[in-house]
Amino acid sequence: MKAFSVASLASLCLAVALNASEVITCKSPDGKFALRHVHAEQQPYAGDTAIIEVATGKTVQPLDSNWEIGELKLLWSRDSQRVSYFADNTHFTDAGGCSTRVFFRNGSAFNEIKLPELPSPQPPSKAATESDKKTNRRVEPMDWLKTGDLVLENQMREKDVDKKNGYMSCGGDGAQASFDVALFRYRDGRPLLALCKAGEPEVEEENSVYSYLSFFELGADGKMREITRWMFQDVAEREHDAELTQGKEWEFVLPRKGKTILVRAPKTKKILHKFTWNGEKFEREKR
Numbered sequence: 001m002k003a004f005s006v007a008s009l010a011s012l013c014l015a016v017a018l019n020a021s022e023v024i025t026c027k028s029p030d031g032k033f034a035l036r037h038v039h040a041e042q043q044p045y046a047g048d049t050a051i052i053e054v055a056t057g058k059t060v061q062p063l064d065s066n067w068e069i070g071e072l073k074l075l076w077s078r079d080s081q082r083v084s085y086f087a088d089n090t091h092f093t094d095a096g097g098c099s100t101r102v103f104f105r106n107g108s109a110f111n112e113i114k115l116p117e118l119p120s121p122q123p124p125s126k127a128a129t130e131s132d133k134k135t136n137r138r139v140e141p142m143d144w145l146k147t148g149d150l151v152l153e154n155q156m157r158e159k160d161v162d163k164k165n166g167y168m169s170c171g172g173d174g175a176q177a178s179f180d181v182a183l184f185r186y187r188d189g190r191p192l193l194a195l196c197k198a199g200e201p202e203v204e205e206e207n208s209v210y211s212y213l214s215f216f217e218l219g220a221d222g223k224m225r226e227i228t229r230w231m232f233q234d235v236a237e238r239e240h241d242a243e244l245t246q247g248k249e250w251e252f253v254l255p256r257k258g259k260t261i262l263v264r265a266p267k268t269k270k271i272l273h274k275f276t277w278n279g280e281k282f283e284r285e286k287r
Contacts, residue, residue, distance in 0.1 A: 023222060026074035027054065028083070035074045051110060061103065061110040077144040081105045084141035084150060100139050102150065118154050167256045180210065182254040187279035190218050194261065196252045209266045213252045232275050234284035
């Protein structure tokens with residue numbers, strides 16, 4: 001078996017799989033195999049994941065069962081003879097987990113290879129002590145090298161998950177920006193996710209400015225898609241652009257409870273705007 005290299009890579013990824021029915025992704029380079037996830041169309045959206053044979057739809061390697069909302073992926077080697085499976089639902093479930101498994105292909109069969117023991121990364125410098133904050137280890141496959149080595153990202157993250165209120169906060173590690181996530185819902189129950197992240201990962205946590213805000217909603221294909229339209233209709237987008245141009249970038253604060261997003265001045269922390277979700281749009285609170 002080839003040696004495994006541990007790489008320290010800077011990445012920030014929110015891959016939310018709120019799929020409906022059956023979804024097939026991550027085909028092997030030779031097109032013969034893929035990842036299939038089949039789950040319920042109603043909450044908690046749990047389901048089964050497996051590697052399948054594309055031509056027949058036959059399951060050749062079961063992976064996870066009763067898997068809830070989270071990130072799933074297969075990472076194939078260029079010759080389709082090796083594959084790593086990554087599953088992570090720690091962002092959205094208290095009882096969730098993060099795992100990486102590796103398989104070597106033998107014809108149409110997949111033999112699992114146990115990962116060697118990896119050194120534990122240093123925990124965040126300001127490890128949480130509150131009961132609702134946890135430190136989570138994440139080992140994610142990043143690339144198969146031509147030599148056959150697998151590059152892994154091995155990191156420790158501090159997270160604060162409030163499943164009841166649909167809120168999660170994940171601290172940065174010096175190379176990766178901190179980010180917060182809040183769950184809103186349309187009146188018909190469809191999810192709307194707000195993702196807010198800091199712009200400068202190298203800045204100490206208390207000085208980080210959460211200046212980037214993105215929204216994701218459920219698309220026709222059953223996946224969460226980023227919304228490209230401006231969500232704060234009561235304030236023109238050009239006003240936000242002007243603030244950025246003048247070096248007065250906005251700072252966004254997502255609600256742990258409630259439905260109101262605050263917009264503050266980064267330095268003074270003065271509240272510039274309040275936007276409250278009404279089930280259809282964000283309405284600005286009049287001052």
